[in-house]
Amino acid sequence: MNSIETVSVCGLGKLGSCIAATLAARGFEVVGVDIDPEKVDKVNKGLAPLDEPLLAETLRAGHSRLRATLDPRETVATDATFFIPPSPSLPDGSFSNEFLLRAMQPVAKAMKDAGKKNHLFVCSSTTTPGAIDAVLIPMLERELGGVCGRDFSVCYNPEFIALGDVVNGLLEPDLVLIGESDPGSGAALEQLYKKYNRNSPRIARMSIISAELTKISLNSYITMKISFTNQLRLIAARHPKADIHAILDALGNDSRIGKKYLRAGLSYGGPCFPRDNRLLAYTARQVGLEAPLAEASDRVNERTKQELVEKVQQMAKPGDMVAVLGVTYKPNTYITEEAAGLFLAQQLKRRGYRVLIHDFAATPANSPSLHEFELISSWEEFKNNPGVSLAVICCPWLQYRDLASTAGTRVFTPWHL
Ligand SMILES: NC(=O)C1=CN([C@@H]2O[C@H](COP(=O)(O)OP(=O)(O)OC[C@H]3O[C@@H](n4cnc5c(N)ncnc54)[C@H](O)[C@@H]3O)[C@@H](O)[C@H]2O)C=CC1
């Protein structure tokens, strides 16, 4: 296929809005498509549809080359369409294809109606390994009445970005991963990335199933590393003279291990890590195998959460006022999904503690699970006069560093701030 100059992006959410904005800022003509009129309206006004560092500036930089629409037929005028709708986790561990099917179908129909051939369908949402070949490509072949790799192409191209750093993560990744239905489409996408990235990342091209397995393996491997630190932390805690931070700092010097994601703290959370291990275990079961390492990482993670509750129970008794500081799954995001702090607050409340909550970004408006809690409204006032029996720093927001214990309050800091 020819080079990609114009691009459409279906799904302008946490990841898609940043992909659309960065593509436009790097010189591509971009059409953004979403089913949410508010997001479309905001993007057309050059405003960020959600909170993400650098998104507003990037949208402004590419404003003249980016427009958004509710109409998927407008993708026909572009060379390639990136699909980035949600792919929620199902109870059996697999990821739903429903949103991808619903986003791709009208685009395929529009291509067919316009008689357009050779469109490139790029799936960026995380998929269950095997789903693209078994479900999405057959649907596209039916809708388009053609053969994948001859009449149209499909690439799987997930991004390895972490929330709070999406724009830089997209533009300067360690790795660009391309699963391709045919060499021509992979080559075209590789050329796009050579123009788009600000660094020169390794571009790994492979079959679609290999790329699907690579994507979930990466997250699964990293959680194995985090769970290893937690396993070691629990063992070291039983030895009064052992210092987990000194141990991990030493281990990280071995280049085979490395220092990243080797920080002793609490459990991992968020919308990605916990569900990717469940997906790897599901993928193993599909071929009659087990994924004991992925399952063990999740077990250690659950144990880490329980251990935090037990530890706090040793430090305060039911009826006491405990302040849970930091209820997001990591700093610089408002997301509380599977966060250690939220888990602790819920468990303490259930056990009869009086719970006060504080966070620098999460509020009941953006995290409805916080509605059931009393919130600390002013951090400055609280910092100077906590007046509670125990404050637990559950998320390593740097602003918590200067909270000192006062006469009546102890401060418990599982993260080495
Ligand atoms: N947020 C993250 O950190 C990362 C997310 N991913 C993957 O990216 C995908 C999207 O994630 P997020 O951006 O976080 O989701 P999100 O929920 O923030 O955004 C999804 C967007 O898709 C839109 N949408 C839904 N159906 C649509 C349709 N039929 N046509 C057009 N737009 C449609 C929604 O209105 C929403 O704006 C998921 O598969 C996720 O696993 C992968 C790596 C990182």
Ligand SMILES: O=C(O)[C@H]1O[C@H](OP(=O)(O)OP(=O)(O)OC[C@H]2O[C@@H](n3ccc(=O)[nH]c3=O)[C@H](O)[C@@H]2O)[C@H](O)[C@@H](O)[C@@H]1O
């Ligand atoms: O698949 C995805 O969607 C993304 O998932 C993660 O991104 P994210 O969940 O946004 O955030 P991270 O910054 O990686 O943190 C995840 C969790 O790990 C925890 N963590 C991180 C580092 C560490 O040393 N220890 C540790 O417990 C954090 O506190 C947090 O709860 C991956 O880092 C991305 O590469 C990937 O693209």
